[in-house]
Amino acid sequence: MPRPIEWAIASRIPHRRRLQFLGKIGLGVAVLGAAKRLIHDLGWDVLGLSPLFLALLLSTVFLLLFVLSGVLEDYKESEKIPGKIASCLDSLRLELALIHHQLPGESVERSQAALARLGQAVLDWLLDRISGDQLRQEYEDCQKQVYSSSLVLPAPSMLQGRLLQHLEVLLSLINRVEVIQNTSFVISVYWMAYLSTALVCLGLIFTQVTSAIESVFFMAVISFVLLFLLHLIGDLDQPFGFSNEDSTEDVSLDALMLSIKRLRGTNSAGGGG
Template structure:
């Protein structure tokens, strides 16, 4: 209930709400409220609500697509790890540690890239380290060709999903849509400042609540637009718990995170 991460967006909005309330009180004191609420201003607020809802819907769709990416990588790493142990059981001369260490390095590099602001190149390098290990496994016994093919497919899945995460992290989903959003939002805030009413307390309360709603949704859209931020400021980053659990299983030390 009182998790600061959950309330992070509201805490960022509150200073702006305070400034708006002061500006609204100043406009009233200076008698700079020439407008009255009408169907025309109502249509403006309806348009703002529609634009925000449309952009928020698209952003939520992209966010949900990103939400399962850490689990996909975790499942691939765990599948390779399980098969590595099965091979070690079947072939007593096989050493499973090199492949396990390579998987641990992939998990470590992903966590370092996401949470420690490292370059993505460390992820590609870690994934490429699987190649000589798979080649050695294929040479050991030609009957393992199907196993190596499966492991290579899981490697390709890890590479594809991690690069999708990079693209989602480096690219805004919305881009030019923010221009339209800011235009309508600015217009609605100006209208809220200029609209007067017989009872100032009622006018101030409703205007402040509408301002809070609009600005909160704007911050939420911007937060959802980068689901892999992990800078301590975001409230809706994609959870890394599945990836962290697999990394712990592979022996990734906590300090590397």
């Protein structure tokens, strides 16, 4: 039995996850700062602040920004998918109602109920509460019910074609989400970004700076920016990571949840007569 829609609304990413994320970054920065202070006090900071090291720092920042721009483009595409799924569900709901409007003696209640279950299944799947196989079973059941309801229309029927077309678009959006969930940005670029960041932080620890306060300050600021960018890149690369406790920047499901609410309202009202 599907859980109420209010549960899904309450499951949206709270601000505490962002605070926890900043806390983890701060802890990492504190460890690096303490290591820098220790190395400075021991006199082991033997590297000079050479132009080559500055070039390494700038190239690392450029690489991180390059990767960030790539994952941002995919993230912006992902932001549109819940709204497109909601549009398909709403169009199916309205056009099923048209069947009853054209033929008042025909009932589409079963199709409306199947559509409501499918909408809830999509949401549960995005929240990682059901498997992809369970979602596809709900899709197949809904497709059969919608097709059965459309058979009462006189042939040829544009309405029947639109119903099946909306279902096809919905399936393509589900497949697109599945691809996004199972695909990461170019792995070798990730490795290069992590390696460059590690080398920069290691270099900063052993770089000689006259004042201990200055050395710790610059170590903290630069490492914070680099670690923040690394986490943000990984987070944006999984825009549907609702079940991941470390995920802070997932796409909004508001449009989809409102569409499911409308579906339930239609089903409760007995829209098919």
